[in-house]
Amino acid sequence: MKKTLKITAVFLLLITVSAFTTQSNIESQGYKIGDDATDFELENIDGSMVSLSDFKEAKGFIVVFTCNTCPYAVAYEDRVEALNKKYADLGYPVIAIMPNNTEVKPGDSMEAMQKRAKEKGFTFPYLMDEGQKIYPQYGATKTPHVYILEKYDEKNIVKYIGAIDDNYQDETEVKTKYVENAVDALLSGKDIEVKETRAIGCSIKV
The missing domain is CATH 1.20.5 (Single alpha-helices involved in coiled-coils or other helix-helix interfaces)
Structure with a gap:
């Protein structure tokens, strides 16, 4: 015994x-802060293939690893949409990537992504990480997990990694908006005060 x-x-x-x-x-x-993020080509919910290089006028990107099935990701959907509406025209569009294995999470299939995007009225690309090749390059472990990139000399330099803000449960109780503060700093030519935070969410399913 x-x-x-x-x-x-x-x-x-x-x-x-x-x-x-x-x-x-x-x-x-x-990726770590200061690294050059490699471009990718992933399928969007409209069937097109999307790369960072497609956004010729962008100053950078708010890359969000997210999904349909994680309650944390769902709680942040409206805030992710608000980020795109606030910053896309200023040069920092949201690029959402669904990293989960759809055999483990069928609720994150392309069809389900298309349905969710239509229901929520997403205005940003919602891409499928087919074969789960991109999220390990970034080092993403959660949904949601955010990487802010700044275009510099044809490179995409990582400037911030982590959470969207400090309260996933209640947007009205948020005290620090990490992503907004970081993008505002970049737009103002200032240094980002908080460059890394701990992403809170569901583990990416492999």
């Missing part, structure tokens, strides 16, 4: 270490 318990304990420990290592590897391999 004791031997069985010991084997079980070791097995659980190995699973925990493996999970932690996998998460750490994604984060360690992901």
Whole structure:
């Protein structure tokens, strides 16, 4: 009995270490502040293929890894839409990317994405990370997880990583709007005071 318990304990420990290592590897391999984010080409909900290079007049991007099925992501949908309406015309459009494995989360299929976007009236591209190749490059681990990029000499430099704001539960109780503060600083030519925060959300499903 004791031997069985010991084997079980070791097995659980190995699973925990493996999970932690996998998460750490994604984060360690992901982009850091100041890195140049590689462009991508992903399918949008309208069937077109979208790349950052398509946005010739953009000064940068608000890249948001999000989905339909995570309650945290759903709680932020209106705020993500508001970010696009506020900043797209100022040169910082939202680019939303759905990173989940749709076999694990069928509610995040392209059809479901199209339906959700129509229901909510999304004005930003909502892209599918087919094959889950892009989110590991960024180091995203949650939905939502935000990366603000600034275009500089034909590069897309990472300027902010983390959460949208400091209260996912109640927008009226938000005290610090991390993404808005960061984009406002970039538009004003100032340094971003808070460059990294902890993303709060659901783990990306692989």
